[in-house]
Amino acid sequence: MTTTMHMVASTAQPAMTSQNKCAVCSFKKLCLPLGLDEADVGRLDKIIGRRRRVARDENLYRMDQPFTSLYAVRFGHFKTAQVNPDGKQQITGFQMAGDLLGMDAIGAGRHACAAVALEDSEVCEIPFARLQELFGQVPQLLQHFHRIMSQEIMREQNVMLFLGNMRAEQRFAVFLLNLSARYAARGYSPSNFQLRMSREDIGDYLGLTIESISRLLSKFRKAGWISIDNRELAILDRPSLEALSTGVAAAQRNNVVEIRQAVAA
Amino acid sequence: MTTTMHMVASTAQPAMTSQNKCAVCSFKKLCLPLGLDEADVGRLDKIIGRRRRVARDENLYRMDQPFTSLYAVRFGHFKTAQVNPDGKQQITGFQMAGDLLGMDAIGAGRHACAAVALEDSEVCEIPFARLQELFGQVPQLLQHFHRIMSQEIMREQNVMLFLGNMRAEQRFAVFLLNLSARYAARGYSPSNFQLRMSREDIGDYLGLTIESISRLLSKFRKAGWISIDNRELAILDRPSLEALSTGVAAAQRNNVVEIRQAVAA
DNA sequence: CGGATTCTTGAAGTCGCTCAACGAACGTGG
DNA sequence: CCACGTTCGTTGAGCGACTTCAAGAATCCG
Numbered sequence: 001m002t003t004t005m006h007m008v009a010s011t012a013q014p015a016m017t018s019q020n021k022c023a024v025c026s027f028k029k030l031c032l033p034l035g036l037d038e039a040d041v042g043r044l045d046k047i048i049g050r051r052r053r054v055a056r057d058e059n060l061y062r063m064d065q066p067f068t069s070l071y072a073v074r075f076g077h078f079k080t081a082q083v084n085p086d087g088k089q090q091i092t093g094f095q096m097a098g099d100l101l102g103m104d105a106i107g108a109g110r111h112a113c114a115a116v117a118l119e120d121s122e123v124c125e126i127p128f129a130r131l132q133e134l135f136g137q138v139p140q141l142l143q144h145f146h147r148i149m150s151q152e153i154m155r156e157q158n159v160m161l162f163l164g165n166m167r168a169e170q171r172f173a174v175f176l177l178n179l180s181a182r183y184a185a186r187g188y189s190p191s192n193f194q195l196r197m198s199r200e201d202i203g204d205y206l207g208l209t210i211e212s213i214s215r216l217l218s219k220f221r222k223a224g225w226i227s228i229d230n231r232e233l234a235i236l237d238r239p240s241l242e243a244l245s246t247g248v249a250a251a252q253r254n255n256v257v258e259i260r261q262a263v264a265a
Numbered sequence: 266m267t268t269t270m271h272m273v274a275s276t277a278q279p280a281m282t283s284q285n286k287c288a289v290c291s292f293k294k295l296c297l298p299l300g301l302d303e304a305d306v307g308r309l310d311k312i313i314g315r316r317r318r319v320a321r322d323e324n325l326y327r328m329d330q331p332f333t334s335l336y337a338v339r340f341g342h343f344k345t346a347q348v349n350p351d352g353k354q355q356i357t358g359f360q361m362a363g364d365l366l367g368m369d370a371i372g373a374g375r376h377a378c379a380a381v382a383l384e385d386s387e388v389c390e391i392p393f394a395r396l397q398e399l400f401g402q403v404p405q406l407l408q409h410f411h412r413i414m415s416q417e418i419m420r421e422q423n424v425m426l427f428l429g430n431m432r433a434e435q436r437f438a439v440f441l442l443n444l445s446a447r448y449a450a451r452g453y454s455p456s457n458f459q460l461r462m463s464r465e466d467i468g469d470y471l472g473l474t475i476e477s478i479s480r481l482l483s484k485f486r487k488a489g490w491i492s493i494d495n496r497e498l499a500i501l502d503r504p505s506l507e508a509l510s511t512g513v514a515a516a517q518r519n520n521v522v523e524i525r526q527a528v529a530a
Numbered sequence: 531c532g533g534a535t536t537c538t539t540g541a542a543g544t545c546g547c548t549c550a551a552c553g554a555a556c557g558t559g560g
Numbered sequence: 561c562c563a564c565g566t567t568c569g570t571t572g573a574g575c576g577a578c579t580t581c582a583a584g585a586a587t588c589c590g
Contacts, residue, residue: 082426086512090429092422104422107415112422135400135407142400142407149414150372156421157357157369157377161347163428164355164472168546199569207429209547214570230555230569247351433578464537474579479538495537495587 021045030098030185031072032126032144040138047134049125054078060101060115060123067105069125073097076121077196081204082113091205093155094118094179094197097186103149118196163207166247171206172216173244176226180235191238195231286310295363295450296337297391297409305403312399314390319343325366325380325388332370334390338362341386342461346469347378356470358420359383359444359462362451368414383461428472431512436471437481438509441491445500456503460496 022033022041033041051074054060060071060078078095092113095101105111106128135142162171184190195202199213206213220226225237235241287298287306298306316339319325325336325343343360357378360366370376371393400407427436449455460467464478471478485491490502500506 082422084426084430084512088430090422090426092425104415104418107412107419112419132404132408136404139397139401143397146414147372149411149418150368150370152418153369153414153421154372154377156418156425157347157355160357160421160424160428161349161355163425164469165349165353198567204429210569211548211571212546215546218570247349463535475537476539476580477578480578483538 027098034144035140040140043134043138047130049127052123052125054117054121054123056117056119058117060117061111062114063111065111067109067111069127071101071123071125073099074122074124077118078115078121079118079197079201080113080115089204091201096182100148103152168208168212168216170244170247173241175206177241177245191235193233195233292363299409300405305405308399308403312395314392317388317390319382319386319388321382321384323382325382326376327379328376330376332374332376334392336366336388336390338364339387339389342383343380343386344383344462344466345378345380354469356466361447365413368417433473433477433481435509435512438506440471442506442510456500458498460498
C-alpha cells in the first residue's frame, strides 16, 4: 500500500510513555482533556486509573453491572449493545479512540448496556467518584464533561432519526459517512477504512438484517459508490452517498412521482 | 366520571404562591431539586428565571436556536422533534410535568431539536450559566444533574431499542405502558389518561404511519386490551400489554413455529 | 353551523424479512 | 502446511408487515 496524506486507519498503538499521560495522548482533543491547561491535564492524569486492555469479543462491562468508572477508548473499537427480552440485540453505538464509554450508567448506578471490544483494544479507566471530586476544582473540566454528555444525547437523537424514518439505503449511507467523518476527525483517511464490526453488528445498529446489509454493500459497490473487499471499504462517490443520506434522492423520487401525477392528470 | 383513588391526569395548574418556588412545587421530586436540603432549594429558586407560558402548538424553542436555558415543565405537555432534510419529523420524546428540556443543546450551544407545546403549558426557565455557577456551590445539585442527563441517555437508548428491533404492536404496547408509568409516578391514574398528542405525533415517535397507529388502536380495542374514545384512553388488560411489550408474545410465536417444525419433522 | 383538521378503514403495493443454500474466510489442531 | 470445522458473508425466492393511496367519518373550532 502506498503512503498517503492521511494515516491509514489502523489500530496501531500510539507512541507513549510508560504512564498514561493525557498530555501526550494523541486523542486529547477528542477526549476529556479538551480545553484544559497543562496543570489541569496533570490533575486529570492523576485520577485516571490503570489502563486496561480488552481483548477482541471481551466485555469491558456487562449490562446491570455496578457502575464505578467511565472509560476513554485509547485505541481499538467497541460496540455498546442492549439486549431486549426476546433475545435480539440493539447496538446503540460504535466507539473508537477518544470516545467516552459508560455515561448511561451514571443515573442508575449500573450499566444499561454492555460494551464489547470489536478488536484488541485499550481504555483509560476513569473512576467516576474521583472525577466528581475534580469537577469542584477544575470548572473547565466540568463544562467539557457536560458538553460530552450533551453530545451523546445528540448522537443518539441522530440514531433515532434514521431508525425512525429513513429507508435502508439512506440509513446505510448515513452510517458510512458518519464513520468517514469520525476517522477524518482522528487524522485517518475519510475514504479508506476498515469496517471493524461484522455485518451482523451493522444490522443490529441500523435496525436491519445481516442479509440486508450484505445486499446494500453489493448494491453500493455495483453502483460505483464504494468498493468493498471483505471489511476493507473505500468511498468512491461521496456526493452520491451524501445525496442519499440527506434524503435528496428520496425528494427526487417524490418529485418524479409528482411529475408523473401531474402528467397523468 | 366518578372520583378515583388517583388524581385524574388533567393539566390543572398546581396550587402555588405568586413566586415559582421549587419548595412548594408538586413535582420537585421528579425535577432538579431532588435530594437538596431546604437551603439549597432556596438557592436554586433564586436563579430560576421567569415562568414562561407556552400556548398549544407554540415553540418553546426551535431547532438551531442559540442555547441559553434549560426548561423544567411545570404543567402541560411538550414534544421534542427533529426535522430531517426531506421534511419528515422524528419525535425524540414527549415531556410532561417535572421533565427537563434542552439538555441536547449544551454541547453545541444551539438546540438540536424543537420543543413544541402539545397543549397550553408552563415551564420554569433555568439559565444554564447561572446553574453552572450554582454547581460549584451545591455538589448535590451537580450530582443530580448528572443523573438526569444520564437518564436522558438511557431513555433514548430505550427508544433506539424499540425503533431498531420491535414490531409495530410491541412498540405501541411499550409506548402505552411508558406513558402509564410516567403518569403513575406523578400521582395520576396509570390506567386512565388522555393522549395529549395526535396520532401523527405518536407515529412520528414510534417510526410508524398515522394509519398504522389508528389500526393499532382499533386492534387493541377490539382485543379488549384498552378502551379508546378519541384521545381518552383506558388500559383494560395490562398483563397482555406487558406480555406484548416484553416480547413474550413474540417468543411464544417463535415457540409455536418451532413446535410446528418439530411436528412436521 | 361549516370548513378544516384529524381520524378511521379498506385495497393495493413495496420494502425489507425469512428461509435456504452456497461460498469464502478464519483459526485450530494435526 | 493442509485439512477441517466453524463462523461469516453472499445471493436468490417468496412472503409478510407496514406503507401508500384513497375515500369517507368524526371532531374541532372559529
